[in-house]
Amino acid sequence: MAVIQTTGLSKRYHNKWAVDHLDLRVEQGDIYGFIGQNGAGKSTTLKLLCGLVRPTQGEALLFDRPISDPVTRRRVGALIEQPGLYPDLSGRENLRLYAVLLGLDNPPQQVDEILNIVGLSPKEKKPVKHYSMGMKQRLGVGMALLGGPDLLLLDEPINGLDPEGIREMRELLVRLNRERGLTLLVSSHILGELSKIATRYGIIQEGRMVEQLTAAELEQKCADYLHLRTDQPEKAAALLEQAFGLTRWEVRPEGEIRIYQAVDSKAVGQVLAQAGVAIAELGMHRQDLEGYFLERMEGKKHV
Numbered sequence: 001m002a003v004i005q006t007t008g009l010s011k012r013y014h015n016k017w018a019v020d021h022l023d024l025r026v027e028q029g030d031i032y033g034f035i036g037q038n039g040a041g042k043s044t045t046l047k048l049l050c051g052l053v054r055p056t057q058g059e060a061l062l063f064d065r066p067i068s069d070p071v072t073r074r075r076v077g078a079l080i081e082q083p084g085l086y087p088d089l090s091g092r093e094n095l096r097l098y099a100v101l102l103g104l105d106n107p108p109q110q111v112d113e114i115l116n117i118v119g120l121s122p123k124e125k126k127p128v129k130h131y132s133m134g135m136k137q138r139l140g141v142g143m144a145l146l147g148g149p150d151l152l153l154l155d156e157p158i159n160g161l162d163p164e165g166i167r168e169m170r171e172l173l174v175r176l177n178r179e180r181g182l183t184l185l186v187s188s189h190i191l192g193e194l195s196k197i198a199t200r201y202g203i204i205q206e207g208r209m210v211e212q213l214t215a216a217e218l219e220q221k222c223a224d225y226l227h228l229r230t231d232q233p234e235k236a237a238a239l240l241e242q243a244f245g246l247t248r249w250e251v252r253p254e255g256e257i258r259i260y261q262a263v264d265s266k267a268v269g270q271v272l273a274q275a276g277v278a279i280a281e282l283g284m285h286r287q288d289l290e291g292y293f294l295e296r297m298e299g300k301k302h303v
Helices: 042-050 070-074 091-102 107-117 133-145 163-180 215-221 233-244 265-274 289-301
Strands: 002-013 016-027 031-035 057-062 076-079 151-155 183-188 200-205 208-214 225-230 249-252 256-259 279-285
Touching (some): 002 042, 016 042, 016 183, 016 208, 042 076, 042 151, 042 183, 070 076, 133 151, 163 183, 208 215, 233 256, 233 265, 265 279
Parallel strands (some): 076 151
Antiparallel strands (some): 002 016, 002 057, 225 256, 249 256
16 A cells, blocks of 8 residues: 655746656555755655645645545654754653644653653653754654654654664664554665665655665665676677576666676686677676665766
């Protein structure tokens, strides 16, 4: 089931498309890693999904209903940019105030439960102005959890955190997904951390969706491979397929061949040299999420 489905979703400010005909799909139970450089349109997309910004064009459905549907709104919790906190109040007081504004039943019980979930003590009386960045972000997630949503939209929740704060936030998000069954859309440019939790990815650039793929598909694309470049790629590929029984390989632009299975690079060079195929480049290539992301961005710019 699609929890989020957008079709041609667009937002234009003056002469610039902040979000440009975006088609995005998030499945129930996903931790969806929304990847993009600063200014790519991540925050604007989340604001559109929250109903904080009206689209210029296109459509967005949450749980197969329009964003404006009041039942749908109650199923969504969001942390966009920085949490709006009263600095002189404690975390518990902030949550209780917000719960009253939402009209929730039995706020004290729900607030204490949420504080325990996000790893903050209900007995802590320290004002949030003395909280660490990590504590403030976890409190912000707690605010998004008020009302028992089924979907969380989190905009850069680990931005600015120290390594310990990043670890705590990562563990919290995984726990919310696995134990409470929440679907999460998490925007970030800290790719190494996203790769530890995401089940699906969307890569956005200049407001447009570059690619959507599952974690399994990304793992396959980021697999180590033997990189070969020649001015006769089709001939080289045919020779290598016959000589080594290749089944996992591809020919890419600019004469590049990628071989995704174990094969001896020296033997590859010998086969091609004997056939008179000149080799410009030959070597193992190791790629992670960041490398794949940067490659996709570079490729997109030349489209």
